[in-house]
Amino acid sequence: MKADLQTLEKTASQIRRDIVRMVHGCQSGHPGGSLGCTDFFTALYFSVMNHDPKFNMDAVGEDIFFLSNGHISPVFYSTLAHAGYFDKAELATFRKLNARLQGHPTTHEHLPGIRIASGSLGQGLSVAIGAALAKKLNGDKSLVFTLHGDGEIQEGQIWEAAMFAPHNHVDNLISTIDVNGQQIDGPTKQVLSLGDLRAKWEAFGWDVLDMKGNDMADVVRVLEEAKSRTGQGKPIMILMHTEMGYGVDFMVGSHKWHGVAPNDEQLKLALDQLEETLGDY
Amino acid sequence: MKKYTYTDKKDTRSGFGAGLLEAGQKNDQVVALCADLIGSLKMNDFIKAFPERFVQVGIAEANMIGIAAGMTIGGKIPFTGTFANFSTGRVYDQIRQSVAYSNKNVKICASHAGLTLGEDGATHQILEDIGLMKMLPGMTVINTCDYNQTKAATIAIADYDGPVYLRFGRPVVPIFTDPDQKFEIGKAWMVNEGADVSIFATGHLVWQAILAGEILAEQGIDAEIINIHTIKPLDEEAVLKSVAKTGCVVTAEEHNRLGGLGDSIAQVLAVHNPSPQEYVAVNDSFGESGTPEQLMTKYGLDAEHIVAAVKKVIERKNKKG
Numbered sequence: 001m002k003a004d005l006q007t008l009e010k011t012a013s014q015i016r017r018d019i020v021r022m023v024h025g026c027q028s029g030h031p032g033g034s035l036g037c038t039d040f041f042t043a044l045y046f047s048v049m050n051h052d053p054k055f056n057m058d059a060v061g062e063d064i065f066f067l068s069n070g071h072i073s074p075v076f077y078s079t080l081a082h083a084g085y086f087d088k089a090e091l092a093t094f095r096k097l098n099a100r101l102q103g104h105p106t107t108h109e110h111l112p113g114i115r116i117a118s119g120s121l122g123q124g125l126s127v128a129i130g131a132a133l134a135k136k137l138n139g140d141k142s143l144v145f146t147l148h149g150d151g152e153i154q155e156g157q158i159w160e161a162a163m164f165a166p167h168n169h170v171d172n173l174i175s176t177i178d179v180n181g182q183q184i185d186g187p188t189k190q191v192l193s194l195g196d197l198r199a200k201w202e203a204f205g206w207d208v209l210d211m212k213g214n215d216m217a218d219v220v221r222v223l224e225e226a227k228s229r230t231g232q233g234k235p236i237m238i239l240m241h242t243e244m245g246y247g248v249d250f251m252v253g254s255h256k257w258h259g260v261a262p263n264d265e266q267l268k269l270a271l272d273q274l275e276e277t278l279g280d281y
Numbered sequence: 282m283k284k285y286t287y288t289d290k291k292d293t294r295s296g297f298g299a300g301l302l303e304a305g306q307k308n309d310q311v312v313a314l315c316a317d318l319i320g321s322l323k324m325n326d327f328i329k330a331f332p333e334r335f336v337q338v339g340i341a342e343a344n345m346i347g348i349a350a351g352m353t354i355g356g357k358i359p360f361t362g363t364f365a366n367f368s369t370g371r372v373y374d375q376i377r378q379s380v381a382y383s384n385k386n387v388k389i390c391a392s393h394a395g396l397t398l399g400e401d402g403a404t405h406q407i408l409e410d411i412g413l414m415k416m417l418p419g420m421t422v423i424n425t426c427d428y429n430q431t432k433a434a435t436i437a438i439a440d441y442d443g444p445v446y447l448r449f450g451r452p453v454v455p456i457f458t459d460p461d462q463k464f465e466i467g468k469a470w471m472v473n474e475g476a477d478v479s480i481f482a483t484g485h486l487v488w489q490a491i492l493a494g495e496i497l498a499e500q501g502i503d504a505e506i507i508n509i510h511t512i513k514p515l516d517e518e519a520v521l522k523s524v525a526k527t528g529c530v531v532t533a534e535e536h537n538r539l540g541g542l543g544d545s546i547a548q549v550l551a552v553h554n555p556s557p558q559e560y561v562a563v564n565d566s567f568g569e570s571g572t573p574e575q576l577m578t579k580y581g582l583d584a585e586h587i588v589a590a591v592k593k594v595i596e597r598k599n600k601k602g
Binding site: 058066106107108116122123125127128129130135137164 | 334341343348349350352354355356359374377378382384385
């Protein structure tokens, strides 16, 4: 299950190709955050998590991942397809009528790999806590992972969950925030400052780690470090520092590519920068 | 008119508490969550019996709904408990996305529904919750009428796979249903067979409908009284069968007239058998402070108002001829 760094890099390159092609194919969707989080998804599904692509909703004995910022569905779908949850060809149906690959992830269409609907922000941390509590009740030692956008944590429910997890020693939970400093209306510093994230989460009682989110070696290292810190009474929060749009030079670091699709010319420019390693869908 | 008597009175929320304990004893997957209202929701017996299967979330209802949704992954059957207002309006989007759209097996159990919450006033007296919940695809909506029915419903929903909204209340009311009843989700209960009018009642208004039926019987009006405890899915067959016989309808509920039981019945009749209908419900307003009895009288939710509505609707039926 554990892929080496080179294989992970190759997989990430293909997933990035899939992302821009999927978003181009339906002329909608969210490439920026998807590209920024590709290394994280790749490391999680091809190295860190113990999971079974045969997919069982209850995931007894398996690690679980919840995507709370559901708009970065392209990276999630491509990762699941490459991990064997469903056929890669289905990526071409993204956001199209009668597709299982809805704009935002949902269980409603029974797409393997999805355990909760997300899109309306701020809900995934609570859900993950619930799944983690169920694992504890079931005597299941496996772990629960989440991902959140940094803009997303402006939602109040995140802080309800942030208070709950340490109080209840939910220490089988590894959450990650994609700290790219961007949201739809501009940089988070302009829209609504997040302040000192480490100090905030530590004050709530979380064990906080930093990660270079676009450095595959660091992503794997920090996720493994996080795993080694589970079971010690505290939930774990990884502050994952990424660049929105990473991998495509004209998309990098700008909120303008949060939810905009490339045109034909931009698609070509983007694909020229991303090696086709595993075959396009 | 079939005779209904009672020897005891209890609050429906105590029926929930007793049902929750029994559901927990029957099935070890049943878990309970509460947002700082253990006493009000009568959850103490469950917590005492199964402390490890109870989650206190504090005053954080959105988090509670999300945690409940997550606990279903792994096979748990979560029952959330708080007041009806905080169970629905406050957390509508959480229920919509994480429970209903995600089809999670969460039981949203809501006490202190409607005006009979009493003195706390309109901030706490939600009269829109049935409408909010029944509009969610896949959500089952139940509003029980007494202690025994609430207990039976609580046990029944644990055995049903899917999201449920269970609505009950605070005041002490007569216990008139069978203590050994089998609660069938989606199946109307024939309280009294009659020929002149169909009274469809839910929740605390069922007892008022029985009192109204007795008054009407003395005046020579033969009322059919049907308890619709499950507002969704609605027992359309029972509704249509009754109205085919009686030709007119009164609906009675502790809810806004917009979006409640009355509208569900009206929709069925509009399509299949348009018939004169009168609503006994709150007339699109908020509540206010007062005793439950004072409020039910002031807002027209008692036997007297049901009797008046029956007379009016029969007159309309006769005019229609």
